[in-house]
Amino acid sequence: MDEIARYFENLGLEPSHTQMAPIKGGHMSYSKSVYINDSEKIFVKKFVARADLTKLQSAHALAYLHKENKIINQLSGLDISPEFSELISSNSLILPAYTEESGWFWEAPEDTELLENYISSILSVLSEKESATVDFENVDILPSQQTLESSGWQKLTKLPDLKSQITDKVAQFKSALHPITVNSGHDLVENIGDLINQYRPVSSKELTAFSHHDARQHNIAWHPDLGVRIVDWSWAGMGLPNSDTTMFLVDLTKSGIDVSEYLDRYFNPDHAHILIGFWLARALEPPSKSNPEVRLHQLASAITAYNLIKYKNPT
Numbered sequence: 001m002d003e004i005a006r007y008f009e010n011l012g013l014e015p016s017h018t019q020m021a022p023i024k025g026g027h028m029s030y031s032k033s034v035y036i037n038d039s040e041k042i043f044v045k046k047f048v049a050r051a052d053l054t055k056l057q058s059a060h061a062l063a064y065l066h067k068e069n070k071i072i073n074q075l076s077g078l079d080i081s082p083e084f085s086e087l088i089s090s091n092s093l094i095l096p097a098y099t100e101e102s103g104w105f106w107e108a109p110e111d112t113e114l115l116e117n118y119i120s121s122i123l124s125v126l127s128e129k130e131s132a133t134v135d136f137e138n139v140d141i142l143p144s145q146q147t148l149e150s151s152g153w154q155k156l157t158k159l160p161d162l163k164s165q166i167t168d169k170v171a172q173f174k175s176a177l178h179p180i181t182v183n184s185g186h187d188l189v190e191n192i193g194d195l196i197n198q199y200r201p202v203s204s205k206e207l208t209a210f211s212h213h214d215a216r217q218h219n220i221a222w223h224p225d226l227g228v229r230i231v232d233w234s235w236a237g238m239g240l241p242n243s244d245t246t247m248f249l250v251d252l253t254k255s256g257i258d259v260s261e262y263l264d265r266y267f268n269p270d271h272a273h274i275l276i277g278f279w280l281a282r283a284l285e286p287p288s289k290s291n292p293e294v295r296l297h298q299l300a301s302a303i304t305a306y307n308l309i310k311y312k313n314p315t
Helices: 004-008 055-075 114-130 144-149 164-173 179-190 191-197 243-254 258-267 267-282 296-311
Strands: 017-025 031-035 040-047 086-088 093-096 210-211 220-221 227-230 235-238
Touching: 004 017, 004 031, 004 040, 004 093, 017 055, 017 164, 017 235, 031 179, 040 055, 040 191, 055 086, 055 243, 114 210, 114 220, 114 243, 114 258, 144 179, 144 235, 164 179, 179 191, 179 220, 191 296, 220 258, 243 267, 258 296, 267 296
Parallel strands: none
Antiparallel strands: 017 031, 031 040, 040 093, 086 093, 210 235, 220 227
16 A cells, blocks of 8 residues: 555545546656545645656755655644645655645736735735744755855856856747847846846845745645645745745746836845846756756746846836
8 A cells, every 4th residue: 555545544535536636847856746535635745766866866855855844844833834744655745735626826816806816915925924933953955045146146157158158048048038028138148247246145144034935826825715825845944035025026027917016015136136146047057858948937037037126226
């Protein structure tokens, strides 16, 4: 009997009645599925060993899974994360399933009234949870803020012909990007020197906000009556104030949603600048075989963050 069948049997349910639906997307080191048995719905995120993963990469993938379980269990009483989290067989994380059939939205709704409620609710939750106290001891992973910087601007400054590399990348994805985004990409290239000069390492004293560090639409479930549930806490750590609301606003803007009315309260240009460096560096990496479009989205995110900084500070 596998671990999922045993899970349902422990609930007094017949394992053979279980229905499973795989979920696409996300980190390719994990398989993701929704399992339904009677009225019980669970989401299972499982580490899958692959021949192309090094021992270190496999160890990191498992460590992130264990970290996510630890974080969610600490947040379970705050109504912002899944109500429960259980790690079984050391490599499978079980969470509640927030399905679209049950009224949950995993991206911004098209209805105008719902959209306003969706954005304001999520921004409020992302902001309020910054004061949460979380224990990061025994987490064998570099702090996410450190990764954002070391894998971003600190890496870019060491790359030869950076300007030409970004120019080539914009040209490569020109047909897939909106013409306005392409023009903004050229503007970013022309100002890359200034952007590099503006970078400064963030001191630990500035990291005062508990942050998710990957607050995109697809990591946030929203229900008009039941509120917000944030998932995928593996990058959680201390960050700058409004780090998560900034990333969320960038993600909404990339989807074509006007967020101008929220910028004064929820947008942090300093964190957006860090995101530009991180996303640019990732976009310049070799193409991903498992997710061919990821470099396109990373480039578009970097350009979008750049545009929002310009919009907020037009000087």
